[in-house]
Amino acid sequence: MTGMLASVNSVDEARLVLAENVAIIDLKEPALGSLGGLDIKLVKEIVNIIGHQCPVSATIGDLPMQSGLIFNAVKEMAETGVNYIKIGFSPDENQQEVIEKLTQLTSTINLIAVLFADTNPDFGLIDRLVEAGLKGIMLDTQDKTKGSLTGIMARSEIGRFVAHVKTKQVLCGLAGSLKLEDIALLMPYQPDYLGFRGALCDQNDRVGHLNLRRVQAIKQNISEYSS
Numbered sequence: 001m002t003g004m005l006a007s008v009n010s011v012d013e014a015r016l017v018l019a020e021n022v023a024i025i026d027l028k029e030p031a032l033g034s035l036g037g038l039d040i041k042l043v044k045e046i047v048n049i050i051g052h053q054c055p056v057s058a059t060i061g062d063l064p065m066q067s068g069l070i071f072n073a074v075k076e077m078a079e080t081g082v083n084y085i086k087i088g089f090s091p092d093e094n095q096q097e098v099i100e101k102l103t104q105l106t107s108t109i110n111l112i113a114v115l116f117a118d119t120n121p122d123f124g125l126i127d128r129l130v131e132a133g134l135k136g137i138m139l140d141t142q143d144k145t146k147g148s149l150t151g152i153m154a155r156s157e158i159g160r161f162v163a164h165v166k167t168k169q170v171l172c173g174l175a176g177s178l179k180l181e182d183i184a185l186l187m188p189y190q191p192d193y194l195g196f197r198g199a200l201c202d203q204n205d206r207v208g209h210l211n212l213r214r215v216q217a218i219k220q221n222i223s224e225y226s227s
């Protein structure tokens with residue numbers, strides 16, 4: 001069963017997608033980058049409003065691969081009560097150090113690693129992230145001007161990613177400027193989540209406002225392929 005992850009940046013947007021029964025409400029500030037971090041106080045406010053009606057994830061921002069910086073940002077975000085914290089893993093010689101530092105947190109905080117399809121990600125990282133105790137791995141895109149995940153990475157590679165993550169029995173998500181028509185291309189791989197921001201907004205403008213009809217159309221389309 002594949003669920004819809006919807007990225008939002010305000011109380012109003014969170015309420016809108018909650019009413020549409022999305023599977024995960026993802027808190028981020030798209031204007032600040034691919035994984036732009038939302039103000040911590042606002043995250044806390046939204047988490048309190050959502051209560052336990054829907055799982056909530058949040059990003060810690062597009063941070064460099066510095067273990068102390070990421071560790072502190074995760075700890076701070078965890079205090080908001082979000083269910084999942086998403087961390088971007090850009091190719092960098094410090095990736096292993098970051099993973100090792102995060103093992104101190106993975107028994108108490110649900111961490112999701114985000115690999116970027118447009119940075120030639122190393123799928124060998126999947127095993128190391130799971131061994132460190134992360135609860136899920138997503139594929140997304142870093143440069144939002146390059147188009148959809150399906151145009152950036154060969155579908156065979158996307159399928160290989162999903163299959164690999166699923167064998168590890170952690171959550172598997174796909175995102176990256178996904179459009180309505182990408183749903184049909186990606187559903188055969190049965191990821192746990194398909195994540196959207198731009199396609200939910202007027203004119204596919206990810207820094208613009210959510211459009212209810214677009215949210216409904218994408219939710220409906222995923223449901224049709226799931227049933």
Ligand SMILES: O=C[C@H](O)COP(=O)(O)O
Pocket residue numbers: 005007026028140141144175176177178195196197198199206
């Ligand atoms: O986690 C999902 C992302 O927010 C997707 O954003 P995007 O559709 O603008 O690439």
